[in-house]
Amino acid sequence: MPIDPSLPYDDNNIFARILRGEIPSKKVWEDDYAFAFHDIRPQAPVHVLVIPKGAYVSWDDFTLKASDAEIAGFTRAIGTVTRLLELDTPGYRLMVNMGGHGHQEVPHLHVHIFGGRQFLHMICD
Secondary structure, eight states, rough: OOOOTTSSTTSSSSHHHTTTOOOOOOEEEOSSSSEEEEEOOOOEEEEEEEEEEESSSSSHHEEEESSSOOOOOOOOHHHHHHHHTTTTTTTTEEOOOTTTTTTOSSOOOOOOEEEEEEOSOOOOO
16 A cells, blocks of 8 residues: 655664564665665566665655765665666666655655666556
């Protein structure tokens, strides 16, 4: 069910629990600003999620409240992960779902990295 990004951050959301090590994940990358892991229901041959370590509900929440260092660190982490997965040469797709209309299901900002195949058009309903 899509979430309302205006709601306060929920410390018990699945990504917060992954960050705390309460739920296992298949880690790809981690640094001071971000944690990247394989999606449990991949929609492409490569489907990785990158989440900030801070408590941000959505992209809007993150860009309003995060420090410049967090924003830069998170953005750089996404680039690091795409290069680590060797997606930089063939290309990849980034996607961020935001709020109900964007069909955001987990109330913690996350960026999807899709790769490993040719994408012909946008993923839309």
